[in-house]
Amino acid sequence: MSSPKSVLFGFHAVTVRLKTHPGSIAEVHFDPARRDQRMRAFIERAREAGAKLVESGDERLTQLAGSPRHQGVVARVAALAQQHSLDDVLDAVESEKKGPLLVLVLDGVTDPHNLGACLRVADGAGAHAVVAPKDRAVGLNATVAKVASGAAETVPYLMVTNLARTLGELKERDIWVVGTSDRAERSIYDLDLTRPVALVLGAEGEGMRQLTARTCDELVRIPMAGAVESLNVSVASGVCLYEALRQRSR
Structure with a gap:
């Protein structure tokens, strides 16, 4: 039986799949009316990867992608099997000595554009x-992959049955679990993020669930100097993750 096919669209998402798993690509549809340098370079890369190329008009590409934002490129691909659990990922990081563990936890992010931006x-x-929890999260789909610009292929996205229990398991591995809350007293900039850490963010509006917040070792806030009360979850993720990167790069 052949593997079920899904789609990727947009230059970044399809190019990363060509680079990382070329054998999983059934065919690449492209708009022959687009003849700019970016398209020419993309077609050359697809040919080098051995992909089957199919000329398709804009209407057909939109139908395949389920979106008009395909940039003239849509690939039909075999879904990649989930090859790792969270324990497998963390064990590999520790064994390969890739530095202190850094995990992003998303509680309640159901919008594919937000998830794609968070992965990027x-x-x-x-x-x-x-x-992310299975019951309150969007899965990986073509829109997520498009927005993630290839990061959906490179960052493990793990959906767990019980988020609070998973946070507890992270704590058992000596990973500091830090949640974000507008009501917290301390700022993200007050913390030492050079240690192994899991940063937990909730969706804008509702934020984290109460049980998730209670499971965290500490809650911190992102300072807000203007009139708005909170940031989009992908922006907030960027603030927190890049503060950890800044401290670890010193």
Whole structure:
């Protein structure tokens, strides 16, 4: 039986798959009306990877992608099997001595654009994994992959059955669990983030669930100097993750 096919669209998402798992690509559809340098370079890369190329008009590409924001590129791909658990990821990081563990935990992020942006930020800041609960999270789909610009292929995204229990397991591994809350007294900039840490953020509006907040070792806030009360979750993730990266880079 052949593997079920899904789609990726946009230059970044498809290019990363060509680079990391070229054998999983069934075919690449591209808009022949687009003849700029970026498209020419992309087609050359796809040919070098041995991908089957199919000329498709804008209407067909939009139909395949389920979105008009395909940039003239859509790939039909085999879904990649989940090859690791959270324990596997963390064990590999520790065994390869890739530095102190850095995990992003998202509680209640259901918008694929927000998840894609969070994955992109996590990749840029060097996070080792992104964790979310199965019952209150969006899964990986074409929109997430497009927004993530390839990070959906490089950052493990692990959906767990019981988030509070998973946070407890992280604490058993001596990973400091830090949640964000507008009501916290201490700022993210007051903490030493050079130690192994899991940064927990909730969706804008509702924030973290009460049980998630109670499970954290500490709650901190992101200072807000203007009129708005909170940041988009992907922006907040960037603030927290890059503060950890800044401290670890000193």
